[in-house]
Amino acid sequence: MTMPFGEICGQDRAVLLLRRAWAGGRLAQAYCFAGPPGAGKRTTALALAQAVNCLAPATAGPAPDACGTCRSCRRIAAGQHPDVILVTPQEKTVITIEQVRDLAARANLRAYEGNVKVWILDPADQMQEPAANAFLKTLEEPAGRSLFILVTTAFTALLATIRSRCQEVRFDPLGDEALRTILMRHGRSAEDVAAVLPLAGGNAERALGLDVVEERARQERVVAETWGALGSVPALLEQAERIGKDRATLEAALEILLGFTRDLAVFRVGESSRRLLPTDRLAAGGRAAAGIPLSATLKIHEAQAEARRRLAVNAQPRFTAERMLLKMREAMEEKVGGPA
Numbered sequence: 001m002t003m004p005f006g007e008i009c010g011q012d013r014a015v016l017l018l019r020r021a022w023a024g025g026r027l028a029q030a031y032c033f034a035g036p037p038g039a040g041k042r043t044t045a046l047a048l049a050q051a052v053n054c055l056a057p058a059t060a061g062p063a064p065d066a067c068g069t070c071r072s073c074r075r076i077a078a079g080q081h082p083d084v085i086l087v088t089p090q091e092k093t094v095i096t097i098e099q100v101r102d103l104a105a106r107a108n109l110r111a112y113e114g115n116v117k118v119w120i121l122d123p124a125d126q127m128q129e130p131a132a133n134a135f136l137k138t139l140e141e142p143a144g145r146s147l148f149i150l151v152t153t154a155f156t157a158l159l160a161t162i163r164s165r166c167q168e169v170r171f172d173p174l175g176d177e178a179l180r181t182i183l184m185r186h187g188r189s190a191e192d193v194a195a196v197l198p199l200a201g202g203n204a205e206r207a208l209g210l211d212v213v214e215e216r217a218r219q220e221r222v223v224a225e226t227w228g229a230l231g232s233v234p235a236l237l238e239q240a241e242r243i244g245k246d247r248a249t250l251e252a253a254l255e256i257l258l259g260f261t262r263d264l265a266v267f268r269v270g271e272s273s274r275r276l277l278p279t280d281r282l283a284a285g286g287r288a289a290a291g292i293p294l295s296a297t298l299k300i301h302e303a304q305a306e307a308r309r310r311l312a313v314n315a316q317p318r319f320t321a322e323r324m325l326l327k328m329r330e331a332m333e334e335k336v337g338g339p340a
């Protein structure tokens with residue numbers, strides 16, 4: 001195992017803030033890690049728990065970190081450290097007042113073996129009001145050496161009184177590079193990464209959960225159905241109904257279509273750029289690109305990009321899909337009629 005903070009991808013700002021506060025002995029008593037799902041909030045909470053309880057921490061130097069290998073670090077990573085307690089909703093619904101009372105009673109006891117008791121409440125916004133009020137009391141009367149980490153995707157859903165007692169640490173959606181690193185670390189191939197990246201929405205959990213084989217089949221289906229429908233207006237309207245059935249469906253379809261059109265353009269631009277495409281996408285792009293000149297490809301890309309812009313300002317999904325498909329058809333007809 002390597003260094004816990006050092007392993008976290010794509011959250012440099014949040015991690016640096018925590019590393020500095022920890023190494024400088026300036027940690028707050030309660031933090032709220034807020035940001036979109038799958039961005040690494042819980043991983044970072046565990047890294048911080050390892051840091052404060054590590055038996056051989058590296059606190060000097062530019063990148064202070066827990067060792068990741070001592071007994072304490074290993075037990076925290078395995079979820080078996082008695083002083084690092086994860087509080088999650090029971091039966092996947094809410095964090096109950098009983099759970100918080102238990103937390104309050106145990107926060108008063110001395111830590112078993114670590115230096116600091118760490119409570120990770122995830123998701124903290126799933127505390128019902130009585131539970132939240134009980135938790136607030138615990139925050140107001142700090143007991144022993146406890147560190148509270150509230151994890152949430154909805155910071156404003158927490159009670160204002162709780163928010164004001166926590167230091168907020170913001171997490172951003174993961175960028176493509178960070179996601180790529182995480183996926184590769186989990187043994188995904190470059191082709192697999194290329195297939196799931198456009199659909200992950202900066203969410204590592206979602207990216208890891210996507211079934212690559214199924215996902216590729218779905219992408220191929222959307223591409224084939226869409227291009228197949230450009231030949232006739234009734235087919236085109238039917239396809240608009242399918243991909244424009246709601247906002248989320250159209251957003252997902254647009255990601256796929258834009259990715260495919262980019263591949264087409266790359267294929268058209270020249271040999272050297274083709275190396276950028278994974279082999280299976282190169283094959284598919286090559287087949288489809290055979291009859292489509294670059295000018296038409298760019299018009300198609302513009303129609304799709306425009307649809308995405310319109311959707312972002314709440315255009316009606318089905319109408320947006322129709323308009324895009326008609327423009328794609330126009331671009332294709334020009335290609336048949338005009339010079340290639």
Ligand SMILES: [Zn+2]
Binds near residue numbers: 053055057070073
């Ligand atoms: Zn350690």
